[in-house]
Amino acid sequence: MIEYPFIKMFKSFSKLYKEKHLGRWYNFLNMKKIAIIGSGTWGTALANLFATHGHLISLWSRSEADTLNLKMTRRHKFLEDVLLSENIYFTSDLEEAIKGKEIVILAVPSIAIREVSNKIKPYLERGQIIISVAKGIELDTLMTMTEVIEDVIGKGYEVLALSGPTHAEEVIKGLPTLIVCAGKNRETRKMIMEDLSNEVLRIYTNHDMLGVEICGALKNIVALASGMAEGLGYGDNAKAGIITRGLHEIRRLGIAMGCEEETFYGLSGIGDIVVTAESNNSRNHNAGVLFGKGLKEEEVKEKVGMVIEGINALESAKKLEAKYNVELPIIDVVYNIIRNKLDVTDAINSLFGRKKKNEIKDY
Numbered sequence: 001m002i003e004y005p006f007i008k009m010f011k012s013f014s015k016l017y018k019e020k021h022l023g024r025w026y027n028f029l030n031m032k033k034i035a036i037i038g039s040g041t042w043g044t045a046l047a048n049l050f051a052t053h054g055h056l057i058s059l060w061s062r063s064e065a066d067t068l069n070l071k072m073t074r075r076h077k078f079l080e081d082v083l084l085s086e087n088i089y090f091t092s093d094l095e096e097a098i099k100g101k102e103i104v105i106l107a108v109p110s111i112a113i114r115e116v117s118n119k120i121k122p123y124l125e126r127g128q129i130i131i132s133v134a135k136g137i138e139l140d141t142l143m144t145m146t147e148v149i150e151d152v153i154g155k156g157y158e159v160l161a162l163s164g165p166t167h168a169e170e171v172i173k174g175l176p177t178l179i180v181c182a183g184k185n186r187e188t189r190k191m192i193m194e195d196l197s198n199e200v201l202r203i204y205t206n207h208d209m210l211g212v213e214i215c216g217a218l219k220n221i222v223a224l225a226s227g228m229a230e231g232l233g234y235g236d237n238a239k240a241g242i243i244t245r246g247l248h249e250i251r252r253l254g255i256a257m258g259c260e261e262e263t264f265y266g267l268s269g270i271g272d273i274v275v276t277a278e279s280n281n282s283r284n285h286n287a288g289v290l291f292g293k294g295l296k297e298e299e300v301k302e303k304v305g306m307v308i309e310g311i312n313a314l315e316s317a318k319k320l321e322a323k324y325n326v327e328l329p330i331i332d333v334v335y336n337i338i339r340n341k342l343d344v345t346d347a348i349n350s351l352f353g354r355k356k357k358n359e360i361k362d363y
Contacts, residue, residue, distance in 0.1 A: 031054050031055055032055045032056075032102050032195055033056045033103075034050055034055055034056070034058070034101060034103045034104075035058045035060065035097045035098045035103070036059050036060065036105045037060045037108060038106065038107035038116075039060065039061035039067075039076070039090075040109075040307075041076065041168035042133060042166075043059065043107030043108075043133075044084070045168035045172035046133065047084070047088050048084050048171075048172050049171050049174065049201060051084075051086075051088045052087070053201075054087070056087055057088045057089065058090075058091055058098075058101065060091055060092065060094060061090070061091075062092065067091060070084070070090045071090045074088075079172050081173075082172050082173060094119055094120055094123055098120060098124065098125075099123065101128065102127075102128065103130075104128055104130050104131070105132075105133060105162075106120075106133065107134070108134060109134065109307040109312070110135060110137075110312060110313075113132070113136070113149065114138065114148050114151075114152060117149050117152035120153075121152060121153050124157065129157070129158050129192070130149055130159045131159075131160045131161070131181075132145040133161075135163065135217050135219075135220065135309055136216075136217045136309055136313055137213075137214075137217045137218075137313060137317070137320065138316070142316060144161075144209070144214070146159045146160070146213065158184075160181055160189065160209075161209055161213050161216075162179060162181055162182075162203075163179065163180055163182065163212050163213065163215070163267075164179035164268050164271055165177075165178070165267060165272045165276075166272075167281040167282070169281045170281070171201075174200045176200050177200065177202070178201075178202045178203075178204065178267055178271070179201065179203055179267060180203070180212060180266060181193055181204070181205050182205070182207070182208065182209040182212035182268070184207065184209065186205075189206075189207070204266075204267060206263060206268070208259055208263045210254075211254050211259030211260055211263030211268070211269075212263060214253065214254045214257065214259060215263065215269045215273070216268055217317075218250045218313060218331070219276050220276060220309045221284075221314065221331050221334050222242065222243060222247070222273055222276075222277055222330060223277040223282055223284035223285045223310055224284050224285075224287060224308075224311070224334050225277075225288060225330050225331075225348070226239045226242050226246075226277035226278065227282075227284065227286060227290075228334070228337065228344055228348055229242055229288075230288070230289050230292060231289040231290065231293045231344075232293075239277070243277045245329075246273065246330045246331075247264060247269065249328045249330055249331060250269070251264040251269070252328075253324060253326050253328065256326050257320075257324060283308055284309065287304050287308045287311070290304070291337060291338070291344055294344065314334065315339075318331075318332075318335055329351060329354060330351065333348065
């Protein structure tokens with residue numbers, strides 16, 4: 001097809017006009033109205049990231065005192081270095097937060113997903129997209145977070161998961177981050193990728209929702225194990241081994257559940273397990289270090305001061321292990337340390353005394 005000079009000139013002018021002159025008006029045309037339910041570190045970090053890049057955000061907190069403090073100071077108590085965007089509206093009213101929004105993001109702890117889903121159900125509007133950023137498996141049902149949401153709110157809504165190596169402490173500062181959006185509908189996944197990606201947040205898509213969510217839930221337990229090894233004074237070699245074999249365990253379970261193997265080598269798999277098991281920004285890693293130093297569960301929770309999802313996931317992981325008849329030795333060790341009060345040194349060292357075998361299939 002011949003492209004005449006005046007067409008090329010028009011295209012160049014349009015591109016220049018859009019980039020240089022439309023400015024805020026162009027951003028306005030691409031703006032999304034988003035409700036974020038949950039003002040913890042992750043919900044607040046997402047709120048600030050999206051608000052900074054032109055979206056209108058309602059950030060809901062169950063605590064009126066927290067909402068008032070956020071309004072007055074525009075700072076989060078655990079992320080005080082960052083002044084929050086003026087594009088964020090703070091509220092403790094669920095109806096006010098959700099009404100008229102195109103996207104509703106649930107950013108509450110996994111143990112609160114069913115309760116909060118029931119609370120938001122009366123205010124949801126047809127056509128709204130629901131996104132879970134919680135990571136966990138419900139104990140009683142063994143449902144993933146998106147499955148819990150769908151179970152509560154019923155049909156008529158698209159529910160997706162957003163997961164990956166994403167420390168709130170970095171996201172809120174606008175440091176480069178990659179994440180994956182998992183959902184059943186290709187066009188909806190693509191829309192989220194196109195509309196919410198920006199120069200510091202690159203979103204990929206994945207249709208394997210179950211695999212993405214299994215990775216997100218169980219990597220926290222491996223992070224506890226890695227932290228325990230560090231707390232015992234072990235080095236990088238031991239931690240690398242735990243992370244690698246921990247991912248192998250999660251992959252083995254995921255495949256037994258019908259997930260796709262490639263997911264475990266992606267952002268929600270190896271990406272998330274590395275950042276969670278290695279970083280001092282990880283509350284699960286830090287909790288593991290405290291366990292490794294001999295502290296008990298209540299002492300660890302008090303010192304960390306925030307929800308430790310790896311601990312919440314232990315019972316569900318054991319149930320999945322039994323249901324699908326797979327071997328999860330690292331997860332078993334963490335369970336025995338925290339739930340059965342096994343000595344942490346003996347427990348971690350027991351991993352080295354297991355039956356020796358090939359790393360991969362021996363043909």
